[in-house]
Amino acid sequence: MPQVANIAVSILFDGLAYAMFLFITSVGLSVTMGLMGFVNLAHGAFAMAGGYVVVTLTRSFGVEFIPSLVVASVVVGAVSVVFERWLYRRLYKSTDLEQVLLTIGLAFMAIATATYFYGPIPKSVPLPGWLQGDVNLGFRYFPSYRAFLIVLGTALIAVLWYVFERTNIGAKIRAAVDNRRMAESVGINVDRLFTLTFAIGSGLAALGGGLAIQLFGLSPSFAVLYLVLFLIVVAVGGLGSLKGTLLAALVLGVFDTAGKYLLADAGGFFVYAVTVAVLLIKPAGFYGRE
């Protein structure tokens, strides 16, 4: 295969895998922010917590990688409910600033706790044999782990799309994002709906955190380092929009990968340039309401 096409395919493939990670981790944040307008800077901390649960299960208890991912998302999802009921709900009517401060405080505490128990050195995770090495897709080899990410991401998108567009609960969520007061007055319990979506969103973030270990390694600073990217995906996609979050994850994932392939020195510059360009033209993001 010619060199240029080869690089283009690599960029698309890696970009797609990266986009799946971004989507899985950010989608919960987008829906909860759309529902309550709550700026949750501790979302990255939930992802980090998921990652460390996976590390503990695989390293200390010898659990397989895939089951530990499931356990991590369930555990973190359940724990997040405690935070939501206890702390977050007190601030739904507060200003952006107070929400930013509370959640950044939680993120700091999470980072410190993780450093205390796991140390600052990045952790890795043992993968099952079928996720290591490369997979042959007919015309060339691709890393198996990234192929797995793309398949898993696509499956999750299908499930989320079905739940969002075709089920009763999805209709309720969309109604509440569109107009919270109206949804409440027709008898939808938005409070409970929010707790549910918050738990699912945090669980997905934990799943994303577990998946990210193999890609970037897991250190306590994960909670803040990648948070910026999740927030950018949410802002560029538009609050509470599944479609928007997916589109934003794809655009940013591919642009970031292309930037790192073609102009390694420029680093993260491209992501931010794209973000600024999109937000200047469409301040509410791709599918957000102005």
Next chain:
Amino acid sequence: MAASDIITTTSRGQARERTAEYLVGRHRFRPAEALPWLIAIAVFFIFPERMTFGSQVLVMAMFALSLDLILGYAGIVTLGHAAFFGVGAYTVGLAAARLQWAEPISGLFAAAITAGLVGFITGWFLLRYRGLTLLMLTLATAIMLQETGNLRSDISGGYDGLPGLAFKPLLGIFDYDLYGRAYYLYVLAVLAVVFYFVRRIVYSPFGQALTGIRENVRRMHAIGSPVHRRLVTVYTIAAAIAGVAGALFTQTNAYVTLTVFDFDNSAKVMVMLILGGTGRLYGAFIGATVYMVLEDYFSKLSPTFWQFGIGLVLVLAVLFARRGVLGLFESVGKYVAERKRS
């Protein structure tokens, strides 16, 4: 002005006079305001060997003061204020390292101008947005500046920074001594000038308009206030002050690295301001001092413990003391006064 005064005032002219008096009286210097400055001078004599640390506290106080202007008074929530601090820091750093322009005081003016310019340009574009969009755009601005610096590491020195900068003696007389005593007084003097300037702004009609924008932007639009122009103006001023703080940071440390643009730096100054109390000028001083002293003490014991502690303090502050340390004092003062009356 107590409530009874309003009731007894019958004629309209009298009422207007009283209001004018009240407004003028508000920005008269109170004796208590001398206290932080006296403490700062006392510190100079009590801890002569800790003057480098002292200068850093003053620099952060100035940085927090500039944030107070836009966050506390105009209500602009930003996550990228470190951008201007960094621009100022690199203006004097690059001037000294690459252009051999090492005169400190003129460096401050240069830093104010470049940072103010960056503030004006970005503010012009960004201040039309609010909420999450604004948070993300300000954050992205700071990171893009950092990445630009990293891209041209042949000029900026990259993440290794510009070490060992040599600045000329202050006013041609006072050289950089071992404990940075001359620099402490220099930073304190600059802070006093900046503070006087900020104080004038806050109590001016322009400052009142900013408070109006913070409290109810729709009403300000409705009464015909040029909201965008006011916001861009104050953003530019705050950027210039943050630039001066950054320049002083470089001058007192004699080095600068790209970490000045970090998100951590933006978050840190916000935490300081919130701890001290927003929208009340001296909150910046108290917040910066409390934060820096605690950090200095606890991070020596254990950086992890410190980070957990500052997180906990933030959570508790949001839940129980939303107006910062100064706000807490005020509440206690009010409570005591009420108890006395009854």
